Amino acid sequence: MTYMTINTSPTPPEAAVDLIIDQAGKTFPTPRGPVVALAPISLKVTRGSFVALIGPSGCGKSTLLRMVAGLEQPDDGAILIRSKHPEQFRKEGELGIAFQDPALLPWRNVFANVAFPLQILGRPIKPNNEKIRALIDLVGLKGYEDALPSQLSGGMRQRVAIARSLVSDPSVLLLDEPFGALDQILRRQMNLELQRIWAARQTTTLLVTHGIDEAVFLADEVVVMHAKPGRIAEIIKVPFARPRTPDLFSSPEFHALCDTLTAALHGPGAAA
Amino acid sequence: MSGATRENARIVFGVLVVLAIWEFLGSQTSWGVAMFPAPSRILAQAFADRELYWLHGLATVRTATIGFVFGCAAAMLAALLFCLSPSLELAFRGVNIALFAMPAIVVGPLLVLFFNGDWPQTILAALMVYFPAMSATLLGLRQVDPRLADLVAAYGGGETKLMLHVRFRGALPSLFAGFRVAAPLAVLGAVLGEFGSGTRWGFGAFLLSALPQGNPARLWGIGLAASLIALAGYALFLLPARRLAASTSAVTLSAVSPAAIAVSSGGRLRRIAFALVALALPFLLWWLMVTLTKVSPIIAPGPVQTILFLFEGRQASAARHALGLALGQTLPVAALGLLAGLAFAFVLAALSLLAPALARALMPVAMVAQNMPLVAVVPIVTLVFGRGVTASVFMxxxxxxxxxxxxxxxxxxxxxRAASDLVATYGGGRLKNLVFVAVPYSIGHLFAAARLVAPQALLGVMVAEWLLTGTGLGNLLNVSRGGLDYDMIWAGALISILISVAAYEAVGLIERKVVRR
Structure with a gap:
């Protein structure tokens, strides 16, 4: 087991860095005075890695993700994705995103929902027909292309959202608790599928999650955050070889690392 | 399946029973013959009058349809602009509320001064359609799932893409719900306009000529026919609205005023500035209207001249006296009617919570009745209550x-459900549920109802005064119209619109005090 804090995290010189967060913080004004959602933090994510952000509610993990997507502006500091500002980066269609809520357009069928980002980016849909079908197939929804969201189950809708997040061939994928609303059984299943999808593309991925086992199963690195104010407490490397199989969930090493993570979440300085 | 069939059979049976009782009382009792003529007599009379119905009905339907199209077009354009620029909405707040709260009957005689032919009643129909259609459309455009807005932003899309792909389609159910509410209002606007325009054809003219004839069957026929036309407009948009709602997730016509969203933003100074602009804009439009149309200032005075009419010159004190007298007659009746109507509605809604079967029976009736044009009840009111103050209150x-x-x-x-279940868990009955849960939860709806109907109460009283009782503000306007006393028409219209807006704003003020504790 290796512990690495943010300052000593060694980046192999040959691996390119996809995401640089440099002293970015966020404070929200409220009627009872300003609340520090995120103290200025720094983080580097290397190309092709899978990083999970985990922490209690109010630790600013979603705020961090939204800042990377350019949906929130940091008060100070800077965020660079492949040495571009988020607003510029996302305009080039290099960003894929999925939220806790699938946020599907209720009047569009599965195919049209997956194609939606292409329309926003102003790209043609016809030449991408095959790719869209392949993505729907990838998330296991073959045959449901013409179904409306209201005809799908919660898990199926979430898989549509995952397919949609991949349609623009993003180089960076942001997932904000995409399985948070699913039950435990479905969640495991989706974890396996996400790993399969990710392995097929090796897209740099940032995953916000509440689930300790989900983070350990999926990530190369788990960033543990604490609340009040939101900050990075620790970064834990996950050494397990890929591809990871469901057997891993029951291995002692897996449980040991989950326990370490739990301890880090409740560690000194963590808010009760 | 069989449950629905049984329910339908029960409804049909109930309707048949009511019709049979009505037929019996309306033909066998002397008061029934005078007040509730039997359905068979109404139908026979309508058949005898069929040519009149055709001519008057055609005129009203045409006026209402054209007014509806114009009003909806203006409403959709305005909603789009307000959605893109909330500042613009703040600036137009005064105009919007004035259009919503104005007692339509006072506007008809003013429109006659500027337009001729069918245009006065057509424009009145458009004006009545505008506010409900605009606020529903605006609500639909604004009601965007924040996650969808994030999604569009995450792919670099701006307001244009959001509008194109999300807002327009998402607003459709709301838009159709707005059309549904607006369609009967177009009929009401057309008929109210016909009262003031002196037109030969239309249900307004038909009703005016039938009122003194003392033929109950014909009066009932006119009221029922006007209601049927209005309800047909409502029903026309019912099906598409339902279909769209099903494919757009649950969207209902919200009871909150759309203006409330924008008011809270910005600094104090900005808010005051916008309030002043909102206040000044209706008067500016009035001034522009009378200046640009080049109608003689004697017939169409501007705002300044109208205010001076009440405070300067030889006739000022006489005019103030006449207006004061009229207001003294109208306002107490309107206030009484408003409070009684609200109290009655509250008690009945509460009772239907205690006895759900009552709500199931009453709700469909109320849904239909709220879309009946209020002029359609004039015949019934006059037959039952005569032409006294009681008629005004009841109206x-x-x-x-x-x-x-x-x-x-x-x-x-x-x-x-959980809140009601909690009460039940601790042994509370329906009464405890009503007092501790249902009433506090629906306090917002109570205020929304009060705000919505306060201007309606004034309109109802003024219509009764104009057509039946010959007292108060409604009568003053009708008499001034006949006597070509233009200054008085304008002053009376101004005063009644101001009172209406004040009532609307007062309810809003109390609401903010109570709800935001």
């Missing part, structure tokens, strides 16, 4: 009751 109560009941009932049904 206001009738106008207030149905929309208030529907809103309150909807408020009671929004109470979360």
């Amino acid at each position: 206001a109560v009738l106008v207030v009751f149905f929309p208030a009941y529907v809103l309150l009932q909807q408020g009671f049904t929004t109470v979360p």
